Amino acid sequence: xxxxxxxxxxxxxxxxxxxxxxxxxxxxxxxxxxxxxxxxxxxxxxxxxxxxxxxxxxxxxxxxxxxxxxxxxxxxxxxxxxxxxxxxxxxxxxxxxxxxxxx
Numbered sequence: 001x002x003x004x005x006x007x008x009x010x011x012x013x014x015x016x017x018x019x020x021x022x023x024x025x026x027x028x029x030x031x032x033x034x035x036x037x038x039x040x041x042x043x044x045x046x047x048x049x050x051x052x053x054x055x056x057x058x059x060x061x062x063x064x065x066x067x068x069x070x071x072x073x074x075x076x077x078x079x080x081x082x083x084x085x086x087x088x089x090x091x092x093x094x095x096x097x098x099x100x101x102x103x
Contacts, residue, residue: 001033001034001051001052002034002036002049002050002051002052003029003033003034003035003036003050003051003052003053003054004035004036004037004038004047004050004052004053004054005022005025005026005035005036005037005038005054005056006038006039006040006053006054006055006056006057007022007037007038007039007040008022008040008056008057008064017078017079018056018057018076018078021056021076021078022056022057025054025056036050040055040064040066041066042066042067043066044066044068044070047066047070048070050070050072051072052072052073052074053069053070053072053073053074054073054074054075054076055073055074055075055076056076056078057076058075058076058077058078058102059102060080060082060083060091060095060098060099060102061082061089061091061092061094061095061098061099061102062094062095062098062102063098063101063102064102065101065102067101
């Protein structure tokens with residue numbers, strides 16, 4: 001089984017909770033399955049050689065998913081604070097555009 005762990009393109013993601021999660025997931029799964037770290041892409045063909053594609057960096061207000069998800073995808077949602085307390089996290093124009101896509 002070939003598993004892809006998709007890297008975040010967002011600056012700073014590697015040192016926060018999601019980055020810690022992805023780093024440790026890679027470390028602990030690598031002895032068990034054939035797992036590769038790949039760069040995020042909007043092109044579906046990038047993901048076609050994998051049995052499972054995992055997106056560990058979901059963000060409600062940014063485009064963190066491709067328009068067409070691979071057939072066997074896993075999306076980790078680590079924090080929904082923005083949805084629970086929208087008055088504290090205004091989505092702005094970018095969020096208004098991204099949220100329907102991400103949803």
